[in-house]
Amino acid sequence: MRRVPARGSLAVVTDHAAPRRRQDPRRRQPLEWARGRSYSWAAPLLLLAGITAVDLTTTERFRIISWIVLVPGIAAAICGVWVTAVYAVLAALDYAVVDSLWPHEYQAGLPNFILVTFAGLLAVLACVVRAGGERRMLHMRDIAETTRRTVLRPLPPGWAGLDHAEVYLAADTVARVGGDFYDIQPGPHGTRVLVGDVQGKGLGAVEAAAALLGTFREAGYHEKDLATVAGRLETRMLRHRGLTVALGRDDGDRFATAVLLGFRPGEPDAVEMVNFGHEPPLAVRPTGVRALPPGDGLPLGMGELVTEPGPPPTRTIALAADETLLVTTDGVTEARNADGEFYPLTEEASRAATADPALLVAHVRDGVLRHTRGRLSDDTTIFAIRRTTAP
Structure with missing residues (x-):
């Protein structure tokens, strides 16, 4: 990283x-x-x-x-x-x-x-x-700091063939970690990426994020199909909620939005995506920005509400070699200025005029802080990834 x-x-x-x-x-x-x-x-x-x-x-x-x-x-x-x-x-x-x-x-x-x-x-x-x-x-x-590094573990540069950069902004000036989570997991079936946001704040949100990341790191490595990984995440969220309810805590309605990405070996021009009610990623290139198809799935922990059980559908999306995927949590899309105006993420990403993950993340981060004058109302994660030429 x-x-x-x-x-x-x-x-x-x-x-x-x-x-x-x-x-x-x-x-x-x-x-x-x-x-x-x-x-x-x-x-x-x-x-x-x-x-x-x-x-x-x-x-x-x-x-x-x-x-x-x-x-x-x-x-x-x-x-x-x-x-x-x-x-x-x-x-x-x-x-x-x-x-x-x-x-x-x-x-x-x-x-x-x-x-x-x-x-x-x-x-x-x-x-x-x-x-x-x-x-x-x-x-x-x-x-x-130990808790943060356990939940949001450090990612080495060029990890699993992906050039990536990420920034986490905590709305709480005391807390060092919240409910936002992200990780990259390489495996024999390709590289999987997970970015998401647990509903709520506090230690309950951190515990839920840690539970989802633990399941992702195992399933993302062993499971061949991305849909199976998505199903494992849904099951883990339900199990975690059941445990917290049994302990007498008020976490029975907690859920998490997330984007699950899969980069399959031998397919450099495509990416698989499962969207759990999250804002769709943006594909950014120096000449413009396009939004990936919006997800039609429910957040993690709410899959039991659908008539047909199972994870959201897996989409295969074409991705050019010079495009970088930009995934953010709602701390970016719902950031407001003094006049109540939302942060224009798509327009700001276009103004960046770069597909370099580090420069793109820095541009969005600075834009959010300027827009809100540093007063964030929610934890914010900005995550950018693109394939590298090296495997």
Whole structure:
């Protein structure tokens, strides 16, 4: 997979970059960085020097050495525990030295020294509490990252003969993964691709997505016919719903829309598609865009409502060598701007004037973020694939 560089927004942009080394908040708080180093300690130092200089250069009517009590407090907010402790000691020593330089009648005296010392101790304790909260936050982030990489596993570049790029935008600025899912599964019967969106949010949607992806990874490899893979997905969704209901959870009506694609070996100019109530993919080429036929099947988990049981029909669609399939979830098609206008996906894909998956995904992603001003109302997945010349 070619990673698409992320731009800042209110949405959380997820890619498959290698996880960063977890930093111990007791040692440093990365507030300001330059050339890979943190300079958060500079702010309390400047404040300490400024208060000392002003107190020494003004008259006795403007004694501000007691303001040095702010120094350990600022350090507690942006520095580590040991740095805060150092500033607490420096503040007390600096107060004692500067105050002793004044005549006795102008000295701030012992009460203010006790105030500065006590404030330093409180600042160290506050920094310890803050550092503990940050450690817990980092631990929870690690858990969320592990969950994300389990559900949305990293895909290597050119995986299974497909040039692909994908971006996941979480509407929740805290959550790292939601109900959107995608995967590519090569096998002896060709390469299968699954992109979908579980109805609802929260852990229930993540569990359903994980269940569907697990079934897809097995069935997509072993089953010869794409229709059989589709049937296995429908059965898995029903089984998952039955389990959650038995556990007493309100997931009995959960469903998922999805697009299941099959690239058969020896057929470079065609793709098989089963559409479970999802928006049809777009076939994008540098000269234009065409929409694939809309799916007439019901979402996964609702197959029991049809009179004739079975998955939706499998369509075989011609696909030119310079066409890229663009599959998005409803976070793109239902994205609205301040005036309530939907994001024009087809027009924006035409303006991209490229069939390169990475460039196409980046163009759509940036367009959605501009259209919504970064305020996404739903999780969003943008997935683009095309065949490569290599098998």
